[in-house]
Structures are given as C-alpha cells and as structure tokens.
Amino acid sequence: MDTAAAPQVQGAWRIDAERLWSRLMALARIGATPGGGVDRQALSAEEIASWHAMIDWALSAGLEPSTDAVGNLFIALPGADRDAPPVLAGSHLDSQPGGGRFDGVYGVVAALEVLTTLAERGVRPPVDIVCVAWMNEEGSRFAPGMMGSEAFAGVRSLEAVREVRDADGVAVGDALDALHAAFPALRRRPLGFPVAAYLEAHIEQGPVLEAQQCTIGVVTGIQGKKTFDIVIDGERGHAGTLAMADRRDALEAFTRIAAALYTEIGGHDDLVKFTIGRVQVEPNAPSVVPECVTMRIDLRHPDNAVLRHLGQRLAELCDALAAPCRVGVTALVDAPSNGFDASLQQSIARAAGRIGVPHMPILSAAGHDARHMASLCPSAMIFIPCRGGVSHAEHEWAEPAHVAAGADVLLNVLLPYAAAGEGETP
Structure with a gap:
C-alpha cells in the first residue's frame, strides 16, 4: 500500500464534493426504506424517478442524455469528434431490496459530477465522455443480474433479456417498454456501440480498505x-x-x-x-x-x-x-475471473497520488458491470472504503471525504481523455 500522503500537485482538479453528496442523498430518498436504506428495483417506478433526477441534472449542465434498447442510461459531455468511440464511466442505479445508499449509484453520480465539473470549466474533449447507468446490475428483481452490460457486450441477446420475468410474472420486455414510454423524447443509441475506455467507481463492499486505512483501491480484477x-x-x-x-x-x-x-x-x-x-x-x-x-x-x-x-x-x-x-x-x-487494464491501473494510482490520498491494489470479490466492459475496451475500477465492509444492507455507509476522493481520482484519470490539465494519456 502507498501510505505516504503525497503533496498536492499543482494542476490536480477537484469535483464539487458538496454537490456530489447532496445528489447521492437526493437519490437515496427515491425508494428509501424505514431503516435508512434503499429499495430501487430495476425498471421500477423508483428507477424511473431516479432517471428523471439524473436527466434534470444533466440538462442543467448542458449534457446530453440518451438510452438504448436494453434500458441503459447514457449522459454525454459532447466531444469534438462525435463519431469517435467515447470514453464511458459509471455503474448502476438499481439496488437490492434492502440495499444501501452507495452501492452502484455512487459510481453513476460520481461520473455525472465529473462531467459537470468539466462542462463548468468549458472543456470540450476530443471525443464524447459519457456517464452510464447500466440496467439491472443487481439481478434482484430480474435474474440474472448485469443484463444491461451483458446485452451491451453481446454476452446476452436483447431477445433473451426481454423474455425474463420477475416473481410477479412481469417480463423485462414489458418493463423496458414502460421505461422508454416514460421518456419518449430521449434519443436512442445503438446497442453495443464501440467504446475507447471504461472506468467504474464503487464502494469496496468488503473490509480491506478500511482495515488498511486506505482511501483508494486500485482494482486489479474481479474474481x-x-x-x-x-x-x-x-x-x-x-x-x-x-x-x-x-x-x-x-x-x-x-x-x-x-x-x-x-x-x-x-x-x-x-x-x-x-x-x-x-x-x-x-x-x-x-x-x-x-x-x-x-x-x-x-x-x-x-x-x-x-x-x-x-x-x-x-x-x-x-x-x-x-x-x-x-x-x-x-x-x-x-x-470467469478477469483482470483490468494495467495502464489504467497506473493512471488511478497516479491520480490518487496527485490528490494526496493513500492507495493500494485490491481484487474485487464482488461482480460488477466492468467485468463485461473489460472484454470490449481498456477498463478499470476505483474502490473507496465502506464502513465495516458492509454492503447490500440498509446500514451501508461511505464517508463523505472518501466519496469525494474517489470522484476526484476519477476526474483526474479522465483529464487526459478530455485534453485538459496535466498528465499522461493512459
């Protein structure tokens, strides 16, 4: 573990930590449970409400929302070459029935915050930089999980996804149609377009980072x-x-x-x-x-x-x-187990050093959508600690300082792709 608190390097950029936290707490109220957690199932009314919030925030920053046939949500900071493969960053908005406030949604809101920060600074990247919320990562309503990223990566066909039914007999296809009907003006992207790179910020969902008093986990792969x-x-x-x-x-x-x-x-x-x-x-x-x-x-x-x-x-x-x-x-x-791009891992470690927080390599014990993106493009993950290693529970918790640090790392890893600030292209 790199435990030295490196001095802040001139040129390191920061997100708006207060805005990021406020938006996370706003989404936590959508599907809130009595015990302080979240029940926001895939393709539910609660997830549709979270889309409305995300799209409103995106439009207020001049960003461009869109979707695809499998119900993935995309929010783009337009680049100079709109036809070139974009860079994606995100995670998922759905939760377990008695889930927490940070699992998945943190990675989506952190990516949106990065794009908002870049937009506020007048950055026009060479290619689109896109926040993504993948459909049904959890698999708690419709099994198995990761349907959105699997369909995007060609692992599972759209037809097979649409046929799956929940415990009440509702088909994914019908729920997808309802989702799209709620956003009739939203532009539709092709399913599985080329991607230049993918990054996903997430709580660790384990105790290692907290035990090591480490702020950033540079994820080496997923078991x-x-x-x-x-x-x-x-x-x-x-x-x-x-x-x-x-x-x-x-x-x-x-x-x-x-x-x-x-x-x-x-x-x-x-x-x-x-x-x-x-x-x-x-x-x-x-x-x-x-x-x-x-x-x-x-x-x-x-x-x-x-x-x-x-x-x-x-x-x-x-x-x-x-x-x-x-x-x-x-x-x-x-x-199967997969590894993440070595160059992107190095970029995450450098970014953690730039903002002055300790970092360490770590294997992800839990599955994530990044698993499927790793087969399509250079991909990597950024972990932050969660209290007691607890996740998929109402008392799941991440400290505001760690939430901000992970988003700061994500921003500084993406800066070279945005042709803004100092740093080497990953």
Missing part, C-alpha cells in the same frame, strides 16, 4: 463467479401415514446435498466463496412430505481452473446424493 439453480424432485406424501422407508422426501435429499456441498465445495480452500442464498420448499406445509426443493447457489473463486473444477464437482455431488429423488442442475451464470 470468477458461477451461479446454479438446483431442483430436487421427490414425491408428496402424508406426514402421518407414509413410512420413512417409503418416502421420496425432497427436503431430506436437500439436507444431504447441502451438507456435502458446504463441506467439499465451501471447504475447498481459503479463497472459495460458496453460498446457498435461496431455498424454496413445496408444498411447504407442516403435515406434508416435501415434493420439491429449489435452491440457488453462488460460487466464486479468483482462479478460473479451480472455479471450473468446483462447478463440475458440485454437479457430481448433486447427482450422487439425490436418490431416491431426482435432481436437475442448471447453470445460470458462468463469469
């Missing part, structure tokens, strides 16, 4: 992730009359499978992250032998070879332990 739906089918029976030996109890099979998965997969090494995050039992009645159990598994590891092995072993264990029930294993997400 790999696999998710699975596992369905165990048994047979319904009367709890009072069906002998134990004659039962095909799906919940009993689940307990065997779950115990083995926690032991062998979850205990593979110190780097693995294994979670059974959702379990549904049918018919879920007190006097009925369960006939079906569905569970959702989240499996992560930074080593792609280990991740592949564990994913294969997971399926083998399910098959071996399900009898006398049947089991089906469906892979939902297969996202």
